[in-house]
Amino acid sequence: MNFTPRQVQILFLLIKSSRTISKEELSENLQISKRTLFRELKGLDKELEKYSLYLDTQSKKGLILSGEKENKEEFLSCLEKLQSFEPRNRKERQKKLLGMLIQNQDVQKTFYYAQQLGVSEATINHDLEDLQPWFDKSGIHLVKRTGYGVAMEYEEADFRRLIMTYIQEYPEEKIQDSTLEETLKVSLADLSEKLMEQFTVESVKGLLVFLEIAVDRIKNGHHLKECAGGQCEDEIFRIAGEIAERLETSFSITCSLAERQALHIFLKSAKRQLSSSDEYVEVRGENISLREIVYHLTDVFGPELSFELKTDEVFIDGLMTHLRPAVTRMLHGIPVQNTLLKEVQTIYPDVYERSGEAAKILGECLNCEVSEEETGYLAMHFGGAIVRLREKNRKKRRVDIGVMCASGIGISNLIASRLLQYFGNRIHTKILTIRELPKLSKREIDFIVSSFDVKSDKVPVIQVEPFMKKHDFELIDRYVESLAVREKVAESKESRGTVIHTILQITKEVDSILADFRFFRADKGCSFDAIISQIGEILGRTESDQLEIAKDLREREALSTQVIPEYEIVFLHCRTDAVADSKMIILLPEGNRFEDPYFFGAQAMVVMLINKKDERETLAISAISNAVFSEDDFLEDIKSGEEKRVQQQIEKVLDNFLQKNVNEIYEQ
Incomplete structure (x- = not known):
C-alpha cells in the first residue's frame, strides 16, 4: 500500500463519508489547492483496484469511494495501520x-x-x-x-544523545517503514523472551526504535566512530554483540565495534524489571558499590529514618535496581522522561526536597549532573519506602474523596463505583456539584477526583479521564496512601438531637424511594421531550409539579448529556422542588431499544429525582446509582426488565446504606 500522507488523509475522508464530497470541500479540509488535490488523486485508482474499490467521479457533485461494504472495511483497516497524521496538527x-x-x-x-x-x-x-x-x-x-x-x-556522542532523547520522548513513534520493522522483529524473535526477562516493555520498544535508526543509518553509509570508554566485556555487552550479529545476517550490514559499544550503552541505560545479584557498577574504570551509594543517599533523611531505610531490603534492592541503568544514563548524558515528576513534587514535597540533597551527593559520587527527572525517580523510591515504614507504626484512616464530572451524576457515579471497586474500604466517596465547591473544606473532603478542569483553593483536585485508565488509578493510589497516614482535621461531634434528625432524614428518603419505585414502558420511538413529559406525569403530584420536573430535567440535560452509549443506558437525574424526597423509576422501550438517534440505541432509562433543598452530604439514592455500575448483573437486570430482581437489589443497597450510616453516626 503505497500512499503519501496526504493521499491517506484524502482516502480517510472519502471512506468515512456516505455521500459525495466535492473537490472544493476536499481542498478546504486538507488546506491545499485544487491543483495539488488533482496531483494527489492521480494513480489512486490503480492501488484501489487491489481492494476492488474505485473512485467514482460524479459530474458537478464530486467524488465518492465505491465498492462492496466488506472491501471498504478491509481497506479502512489497512489505512488505519499506516502512519498518517493531520498536517495542520x-x-x-x-x-x-x-x-x-x-x-x-x-x-x-x-x-x-x-x-x-x-x-x-x-x-x-x-x-x-x-x-x-x-x-x-x-x-x-x-x-x-x-x-x-x-x-x-x-559530534558522535551528541548524535547518540539525540537518538536517546527522541526514543525517551516518543517511544511509540515509528520512524521506518513497516517492512524494516517486521524484519527486525523476526531477526530478534528468539531473543525477545531473554530481553523481556531483563528489561521493561518500554525499554524493549525503545530498543526496536534504536535499532531501526541504526540499521537505516548504516545502510546509507553513515557509521559511528569508536565510542569513548572502550570495550567492557560484561553480560550486557555479550547481548549487544548477539543482537549485532543478527542485524548483520538479516540486513547484510557490518556492525563495527563502535556500533556494538553504542548498543551496549543503550542497553545498560535501559530500565530493568529484575534486580541483579551484582551490587557493583563501573564508573570511569572503577567499580563502585551501589549499596554504599544508597546508604550515603539515605543519610539526608536523618539518623532515625535513615536507619530504618538501611534495614529495609525491599527498598535497598529496588533503589539499586533503579540506579544500575540510571548511573549509565547520567555518565553518558542520556536524558530520561519522568511523566510523574509534577505529581511526585505535589504528593511528596518534603521527600522531594530531601531527594534533591541526595541527588547532589549522587552527582558528587559520579562527578556529573543529576537531572530533575532523575531526582524525581529517587523521590518515588524514598517516598514509597517511607509510606510503607509509617504503615507499620500508624493506623490508617479512610480517605474521603469527592467526585465530579462534567457529564453529570451518571458518569460521576460510574467513577465513584470504580474507585470503590479499586480501593474498597480504604476510601469513602461523595458525589459533588459545582455549587458545593465554595462550601467545601478539608474536614469533609481530602481531595477531589474530576473528569474536567476544576479550580479549588481549599481542596486538591486530580483530573482524570471519564473512563478511568490505569495511570489515573495509580496517581490516586499515591494520594490515598499519603493521606491515609495523616490525621484527619478534627470535627465537632453532633448533638443527640442532630443525630436523631439525621437518622429520620435517611429513613424518610429510603421509604420514599421504595414507595414509588416501578418499571414503566415508553414508546420506543419517542423523543427526549416526550420522555421527560412522561416522567413528569408519573412522578408529579400536580400539573405544575409535572411541568417543573420536565423543566428541571431539560435544564440538566442542557448542561451535559446524560446518555451513556458505552453502557446502552440513559441516566436521567436532576434536583427539583417538585418532589419532597428522592424518587426513582426505570423506563423501558416497547421493543428492544429506544429508536430516537438522540438516545444512541439505549435499552433502558434510569430516572432519579432529588429534592433541591436536601443538602445532606450522602444520599441513599446515590448509593443506588453507585451500585448500578459496580454490582454484578445490576445493570443487565435493569436493561432486561427483571423488575423483581432489581427491586431486591435496591432493597439490599438501601438496607446496607441505612445500617452503615446509623453505625457511623453513633461511632462519631
Missing part, C-alpha cells in the same frame, strides 16, 4: 519532521520535507525554528542555508 507534524531529520542525515532541501509532510516550505522553516531548542539540548546545531538545504552538525 503542528505538534504531530513537528514530531514527524524530527524523525525525518534523524533518519535523513544527508543534506535535504526544505522542499523535500514540505512535499513529504504536505505543507508549504514556509511552514517547514517555521517548524525548524521551533525545533532548534530541542536540538540545542543535545548539543546539535541545525544548519539551514538558502540553496543548500537542511543538515545537522554534531
Whole structure:
C-alpha cells in the first residue's frame, strides 16, 4: 500500500463519508489547492483496484469511494495501520519532521520535507525554528542555508544523545517503514523472551526504535566512530554483540565495534524489571558499590529514618535496581522522561526536597549532573519506602474523596463505583456539584477526583479521564496512601438531637424511594421531550409539579448529556422542588431499544429525582446509582426488565446504606 500522507488523509475522508464530497470541500479540509488535490488523486485508482474499490467521479457533485461494504472495511483497516497524521496538527507534524531529520542525515532541501509532510516550505522553516531548542539540548546545531538545504552538525556522542532523547520522548513513534520493522522483529524473535526477562516493555520498544535508526543509518553509509570508554566485556555487552550479529545476517550490514559499544550503552541505560545479584557498577574504570551509594543517599533523611531505610531490603534492592541503568544514563548524558515528576513534587514535597540533597551527593559520587527527572525517580523510591515504614507504626484512616464530572451524576457515579471497586474500604466517596465547591473544606473532603478542569483553593483536585485508565488509578493510589497516614482535621461531634434528625432524614428518603419505585414502558420511538413529559406525569403530584420536573430535567440535560452509549443506558437525574424526597423509576422501550438517534440505541432509562433543598452530604439514592455500575448483573437486570430482581437489589443497597450510616453516626 503505497500512499503519501496526504493521499491517506484524502482516502480517510472519502471512506468515512456516505455521500459525495466535492473537490472544493476536499481542498478546504486538507488546506491545499485544487491543483495539488488533482496531483494527489492521480494513480489512486490503480492501488484501489487491489481492494476492488474505485473512485467514482460524479459530474458537478464530486467524488465518492465505491465498492462492496466488506472491501471498504478491509481497506479502512489497512489505512488505519499506516502512519498518517493531520498536517495542520503542528505538534504531530513537528514530531514527524524530527524523525525525518534523524533518519535523513544527508543534506535535504526544505522542499523535500514540505512535499513529504504536505505543507508549504514556509511552514517547514517555521517548524525548524521551533525545533532548534530541542536540538540545542543535545548539543546539535541545525544548519539551514538558502540553496543548500537542511543538515545537522554534531559530534558522535551528541548524535547518540539525540537518538536517546527522541526514543525517551516518543517511544511509540515509528520512524521506518513497516517492512524494516517486521524484519527486525523476526531477526530478534528468539531473543525477545531473554530481553523481556531483563528489561521493561518500554525499554524493549525503545530498543526496536534504536535499532531501526541504526540499521537505516548504516545502510546509507553513515557509521559511528569508536565510542569513548572502550570495550567492557560484561553480560550486557555479550547481548549487544548477539543482537549485532543478527542485524548483520538479516540486513547484510557490518556492525563495527563502535556500533556494538553504542548498543551496549543503550542497553545498560535501559530500565530493568529484575534486580541483579551484582551490587557493583563501573564508573570511569572503577567499580563502585551501589549499596554504599544508597546508604550515603539515605543519610539526608536523618539518623532515625535513615536507619530504618538501611534495614529495609525491599527498598535497598529496588533503589539499586533503579540506579544500575540510571548511573549509565547520567555518565553518558542520556536524558530520561519522568511523566510523574509534577505529581511526585505535589504528593511528596518534603521527600522531594530531601531527594534533591541526595541527588547532589549522587552527582558528587559520579562527578556529573543529576537531572530533575532523575531526582524525581529517587523521590518515588524514598517516598514509597517511607509510606510503607509509617504503615507499620500508624493506623490508617479512610480517605474521603469527592467526585465530579462534567457529564453529570451518571458518569460521576460510574467513577465513584470504580474507585470503590479499586480501593474498597480504604476510601469513602461523595458525589459533588459545582455549587458545593465554595462550601467545601478539608474536614469533609481530602481531595477531589474530576473528569474536567476544576479550580479549588481549599481542596486538591486530580483530573482524570471519564473512563478511568490505569495511570489515573495509580496517581490516586499515591494520594490515598499519603493521606491515609495523616490525621484527619478534627470535627465537632453532633448533638443527640442532630443525630436523631439525621437518622429520620435517611429513613424518610429510603421509604420514599421504595414507595414509588416501578418499571414503566415508553414508546420506543419517542423523543427526549416526550420522555421527560412522561416522567413528569408519573412522578408529579400536580400539573405544575409535572411541568417543573420536565423543566428541571431539560435544564440538566442542557448542561451535559446524560446518555451513556458505552453502557446502552440513559441516566436521567436532576434536583427539583417538585418532589419532597428522592424518587426513582426505570423506563423501558416497547421493543428492544429506544429508536430516537438522540438516545444512541439505549435499552433502558434510569430516572432519579432529588429534592433541591436536601443538602445532606450522602444520599441513599446515590448509593443506588453507585451500585448500578459496580454490582454484578445490576445493570443487565435493569436493561432486561427483571423488575423483581432489581427491586431486591435496591432493597439490599438501601438496607446496607441505612445500617452503615446509623453505625457511623453513633461511632462519631
